[in-house]
Amino acid sequence: METFNVFERLLGENILSAAISVLLPLVFLIIYALIAILGELKISAWIQERLGPMRTGPYGILQPLAEVIKLIQKEDIVPAGANKLLFNLAPYVIFAGSFAGFAVIPFTAAFVPAEINIGLFYIFAIGAFAVIGIVMGGWASNNKYSLLGAMRSASQMISYEIPGALVILSAAVLANSLDMQKITLLQAGGFWNWFLFGGPGSWSKIWIVPFTILLSIIYLIASLAETNRTPFDIPEGESELVAGYHTEYSGMKFAMFFFAEYSNMFIVAAILTVVFLGGWTSPFGDFMSGFWWGVFWFIFKAMFIVFVQIWLRWTLPRVRVDQLMYLGWKVLLPFALVCFMMISLYRIIY
Amino acid sequence: MEIGEIYNRLKEKFGESIKELIENPPSDSYINIAAENLFDICLELRDNPEFDFDYLMCLSGVDFPDTLQVVYHLYSLKKKHKVVLKVTVSKDNPKVPSIERIWRSADWHEREAYDLFGIVFEGHHNLIRILLPYDWEGHPLRKDYKEPETYHGMRVPY
Amino acid sequence: MTETKFVDIDFSRIETDRMRLNVGPQHPSTHGVLRLEVELDGEVVTNVIPHIGYLHRCFEKIAENMNYQQVIPYVDRMDYISSMNNELPYVMAVEKLMGIKVPEKVEYIRVIMAELNRIANHQIAIATFGLDAGAFTPFLYLFRDREYILWIFEKATGGRLLFNYFWVGGLANDVYPTFKEDVLNIVKQVRKTNKDIEELLIYNKIFIDRTANVGVLPADVAINYGCSGPMLRGSGIPFDLRKAEPYSIYDRFDFEIPVGKGEVGTVGDCWDRNIVRFREMEQSCRIIEQAIEQMPDSGDVQSAIPKKVRPPKGEIYFRCENPKGELGFYIISDGKDKPYRVKGRAPSFVNLSVLPEISRGYLFADLIVILGSIDIVLGEIDR
Numbered sequence: 001m002e003t004f005n006v007f008e009r010l011l012g013e014n015i016l017s018a019a020i021s022v023l024l025p026l027v028f029l030i031i032y033a034l035i036a037i038l039g040e041l042k043i044s045a046w047i048q049e050r051l052g053p054m055r056t057g058p059y060g061i062l063q064p065l066a067e068v069i070k071l072i073q074k075e076d077i078v079p080a081g082a083n084k085l086l087f088n089l090a091p092y093v094i095f096a097g098s099f100a101g102f103a104v105i106p107f108t109a110a111f112v113p114a115e116i117n118i119g120l121f122y123i124f125a126i127g128a129f130a131v132i133g134i135v136m137g138g139w140a141s142n143n144k145y146s147l148l149g150a151m152r153s154a155s156q157m158i159s160y161e162i163p164g165a166l167v168i169l170s171a172a173v174l175a176n177s178l179d180m181q182k183i184t185l186l187q188a189g190g191f192w193n194w195f196l197f198g199g200p201g202s203w204s205k206i207w208i209v210p211f212t213i214l215l216s217i218i219y220l221i222a223s224l225a226e227t228n229r230t231p232f233d234i235p236e237g238e239s240e241l242v243a244g245y246h247t248e249y250s251g252m253k254f255a256m257f258f259f260a261e262y263s264n265m266f267i268v269a270a271i272l273t274v275v276f277l278g279g280w281t282s283p284f285g286d287f288m289s290g291f292w293w294g295v296f297w298f299i300f301k302a303m304f305i306v307f308v309q310i311w312l313r314w315t316l317p318r319v320r321v322d323q324l325m326y327l328g329w330k331v332l333l334p335f336a337l338v339c340f341m342m343i344s345l346y347r348i349i350y
Numbered sequence: 351m352e353i354g355e356i357y358n359r360l361k362e363k364f365g366e367s368i369k370e371l372i373e374n375p376p377s378d379s380y381i382n383i384a385a386e387n388l389f390d391i392c393l394e395l396r397d398n399p400e401f402d403f404d405y406l407m408c409l410s411g412v413d414f415p416d417t418l419q420v421v422y423h424l425y426s427l428k429k430k431h432k433v434v435l436k437v438t439v440s441k442d443n444p445k446v447p448s449i450e451r452i453w454r455s456a457d458w459h460e461r462e463a464y465d466l467f468g469i470v471f472e473g474h475h476n477l478i479r480i481l482l483p484y485d486w487e488g489h490p491l492r493k494d495y496k497e498p499e500t501y502h503g504m505r506v507p508y
Numbered sequence: 509m510t511e512t513k514f515v516d517i518d519f520s521r522i523e524t525d526r527m528r529l530n531v532g533p534q535h536p537s538t539h540g541v542l543r544l545e546v547e548l549d550g551e552v553v554t555n556v557i558p559h560i561g562y563l564h565r566c567f568e569k570i571a572e573n574m575n576y577q578q579v580i581p582y583v584d585r586m587d588y589i590s591s592m593n594n595e596l597p598y599v600m601a602v603e604k605l606m607g608i609k610v611p612e613k614v615e616y617i618r619v620i621m622a623e624l625n626r627i628a629n630h631q632i633a634i635a636t637f638g639l640d641a642g643a644f645t646p647f648l649y650l651f652r653d654r655e656y657i658l659w660i661f662e663k664a665t666g667g668r669l670l671f672n673y674f675w676v677g678g679l680a681n682d683v684y685p686t687f688k689e690d691v692l693n694i695v696k697q698v699r700k701t702n703k704d705i706e707e708l709l710i711y712n713k714i715f716i717d718r719t720a721n722v723g724v725l726p727a728d729v730a731i732n733y734g735c736s737g738p739m740l741r742g743s744g745i746p747f748d749l750r751k752a753e754p755y756s757i758y759d760r761f762d763f764e765i766p767v768g769k770g771e772v773g774t775v776g777d778c779w780d781r782n783i784v785r786f787r788e789m790e791q792s793c794r795i796i797e798q799a800i801e802q803m804p805d806s807g808d809v810q811s812a813i814p815k816k817v818r819p820p821k822g823e824i825y826f827r828c829e830n831p832k833g834e835l836g837f838y839i840i841s842d843g844k845d846k847p848y849r850v851k852g853r854a855p856s857f858v859n860l861s862v863l864p865e866i867s868r869g870y871l872f873a874d875l876i877v878i879l880g881s882i883d884i885v886l887g888e889i890d891r
Contacts, residue, residue, distance in 0.1 A: 048648040
């Protein structure tokens with residue numbers, strides 16, 4: 001299947017097609033965030049044998065909208081003694097970092113907002129941007145809880161980027177490319193061609209299947225830590241740090257943090273989808289494939305990962321900060337290294 | 351060990367400091383002791399393997415019309431026997447030796463008795479108010495306590 | 509040859525200050541209005557100073573101005589999540605002072621109610637402990653079950669939390685006709701949920717990592733600090749007042765005292781304290797089942813209530829095994845219808861005083877878990 005940007009083809013390579021390419025992900029992100037918030041409320045309710053929100057709209061489906069309206073109306077508080085510039089900037093830095101990641105996500109064969117050949121590298125680099133915003137917000141709040149949360153967050157995100165990067169590196173070795181569209185196209189033709197199951201190729205790939213499965217699990221764990229989700233939500237660990245780095249934020253600025261969190265969830269889910277679950281390709285070869293099916297498969301797979309993240313959040317307790325470091329450096333990193341080496345070996349031999 | 355036997359043993363060892371044994375069933379029997387020797391008596395009660403009172407159940411202050419009293423309820427987890435000690439001090443000079451170093455549970459109980467009765471426990475490492483604000487005046491559980499009119503400019507009986 | 513250079517560094521200036529953090533009075537996991545002044549070295553707790561009294565109502569002073577019967581509602585409000593257990597030592601102390609023997613049926617209903625409330629209390633304790641460790645879902649499972657117990661209380665007494673049900677010499681009213689079946693259904697439900705909780709929370713790997721070997725309270729320290737209840741039993745001492753000096757009719761029941769054995773860590777760690785509570789729920793279920801079986805159907809629950817509660821001159825210290833520990837009431841009577849002095853020996857008050865001792869050197873996140881494992885109620889600490 002050929003890849004191209006549908007808007008560039010329709011409107012030509014001009015400012016209009018570029019603007020649509022930027023705005024479409026933003027609109028998608030807003031709609032996705034509303035759905036994800038509702039999903040979080042309803043899934044947690046379902047897990048906990050509750051009903052969840054039921055008052056706003058039929059079955060409470062308008063609840064996220066009501067929450068957004070509430071957050072817009074709230075008073076914007078800047079604590080006394082806070083560094084105003086950094087305090088006000090932090091939520092937008094975080095959000096910009098996570099939104100910039102959408103630039104290279106291949107939603108379907110015909111649409112990538114910006115097609116660059118080092119997409120995987122770019123998305124990973126830009127993902128690390130969030131930590132700057134968190135440290136800024138945490139420090140500028142002039143609050144000890146915020147500071148502790150920011151410090152925890154910085155150490156945690158840096159620690160978990162390394163196993164995450166090794167996973168991406170292994171995938172790049174396997175695919176011989178950093179281009180997300182190319183990686184997706186390689187996995188076309190059915191779920192047995194996914195990198196989760198060793199990628200396309202002869203039966204000899206059976207040697208690396210355990211390692212690729214392990215790598216995808218490592219990435220899932222690392223991505224949970226990177227997005228500060230339970231069981232790794234220690235930077236905002238409610239029971240000890242009140243709300244961590246965003247303790248002092250209210251109103252729209254808080255909403256930005258919230259928004260960035262959900263956006264980050266989708267980004268890591270998208271990376272996992274592209275790298276291990278075949279992106280927008282159909283799991284059944286040519287069956288159910290095409291432009292709109294591509295969009296469907298991509299979003300379906302990514303949303304499934306988001307569902308797994310929510311599911312884990314409402315099941316597991318929170319780990320402690322030293323246990324988190326232990327897991328990152330002494331468990332995930334060695335395993336990721338071994339997998340990386342085995343996959344490299346496989347590439348050399350075959 | 352019954353309280354009578356404990357009384358006799360203590361009387362042998364400490365003599366005048368052990369004043370009297372008061373028995374009046376069904377209410378609890380207790381031993382009146384002098385404040386001066388309280389620490390040594392308590393140490394003996396805890397460390398003598400025959401008494402082995404390792405557990406301070408309760409320490410209460412009581413305000414009687416003329417005197418203040420501190421009541422110690424002791425228990426032995428191993429021997430399963432109890433004893434009640436009472437120390438009486440005058441209201442002008444309410445000083446009792448602290449037994450916080452013998453049973454650490456006395457720490458907060460003594461602070462509470464100081465807070466609410468104004469009994470000063472000598473030798474306590476941190477005898478400050480515990481339940482009331484640190485700058486409160488007066489000791490509310492005394493029978494002659496009068497509520498203050500205002501606290502920091504706020505009317506007290508709101 | 510290079511020249512050695514000496515640089516003057518004032519090392520005392522390099523030493524960094526420790527951070528002082530006020531946890532509370534408004535904080536998600538101080539279980540009420542407790543303020544902990546925490547001294548942190550990075551994330552390591554170097555000292556904790558608890559400041560209490562934010563909920564002080566001077567119960568003891570109020571009690572001196574009420575007659576004996578009127579004190580009971582105030583006793584309810586001490587440990588407001590296990591009020592039945594609070595009323596028990598108070599009314600039994602007054603009864604003992606007055607020499608009242610209550611009818612059999614009253615004793616059985618009291619035991620059943622107290623044990624039901626013990627289960628409800630432990631459900632809250634385990635639920636909030638899980639919440640402190642970050643597990644939200646078991647919290648709601650346990651609260652759902654607790655709700656069923658509260659329904660029984662509501663049907664029997666009219667109150668959900670504060671009952672004023674045990675009176676001196678009897679009960680406020682008899683239980684309703686289907687009481688026995690309801691209670692047996694609860695017992696079934698509690699056992700069913702506890703199986704879920706065991707898998708979901710108690711033996712969860714992350715939960716064990718968080719709580720085992722944390723906040724270790726050695727047995728001798730526990731005794732010296734006057735700890736009682738699950739705190740003491742978690743440290744491996746099988747001391748339970750229901751067995752040690754059986755009050756009411758507890759000597760008629762067959763039950764065990766669960767103690768902390770250090771199954772997954774050290775004896776006396778947070779996990780041990782929690783598992784003691786967890787297993788006590790099963791023992792309470794057993795007591796309830798036996799009590800329901802032996803309970804006489806007929807009998808007047810108010811026959812022994814005196815016309816006027818006026819104990820003779822004297823004093824008494826009576827203690828019972830509260831879910832949180834040893835709850836004692838020291839009552840001095842001067843022969844009038846108002847108590848001369850009532851002192852409540854609150855288990856949480858004494859148990860909390862050991863917190864600085866067992867939380868030094870652990871991480872800040874551990875401090876919250878340790879505090880949760882003590883299972884405090886500020887209404888009782890501040891009285």
